[in-house]
Amino acid sequence: MTNRFAELTPDELDEALASSRRPTLVDVRSPAAYEAGHIPGSRNVPVHELGARRAELPTSPAQRIVVVGDHHKRAHAAATFLSLIGFGDVSVLAGGIAGYQGEIEEGPRPPPKPHGPDLRIVPNQGPAQE
Numbered sequence: 001m002t003n004r005f006a007e008l009t010p011d012e013l014d015e016a017l018a019s020s021r022r023p024t025l026v027d028v029r030s031p032a033a034y035e036a037g038h039i040p041g042s043r044n045v046p047v048h049e050l051g052a053r054r055a056e057l058p059t060s061p062a063q064r065i066v067v068v069g070d071h072h073k074r075a076h077a078a079a080t081f082l083s084l085i086g087f088g089d090v091s092v093l094a095g096g097i098a099g100y101q102g103e104i105e106e107g108p109r110p111p112p113k114p115h116g117p118d119l120r121i122v123p124n125q126g127p128a129q130e
Helices: 010-018 031-036 072-084
Strands: 006-008 024-027 065-068 090-093
Parallel strands (some): 006 090
16 A cells, blocks of 8 residues: 655655645654654644544645644554545654754644634613613
8 A cells, every 4th residue: 555645754744844835743652752842833732633533634625734743653644644634745854853953942832723613792781761
C-alpha cells in the first residue's frame, strides 16, 4: 500500500509557510508536548482525538494540511486518517518537530474559534416610558 500523502522537509515547510497559500498545521502530539514547543500557528489536535475534533479542522477538503508529530507512526496514522476522510492535500513534516529548525513557541494552544457569527444577548428593556 502506498501513502496518500507526501513528506515535507523542514525547508519545504518553511517555503509553504511563506507562500500565499499557507497550509494548516495540525500538531498531533500530546497537549504537554505541544506546550513544550510547537510551530507558531499550529493547531494541537492529538492523533487519538482527530475524529472527535473534526470541527477544528479546515472546512474545505482542498485546504492543504501538514501534520506535525514526534513519532513517524503517529504522524503517518494521522495523515492517513485525514486523507481517508477526504482531505486531498495532506503532508507530513519529515523528521517531526525535532527536525524543524524554524521558530518554535511555547505555551498552551489558543481556544478554538467558535463557528458562526459573534452573537450577544441584549436584555429587553421593555417599552419606553415617558
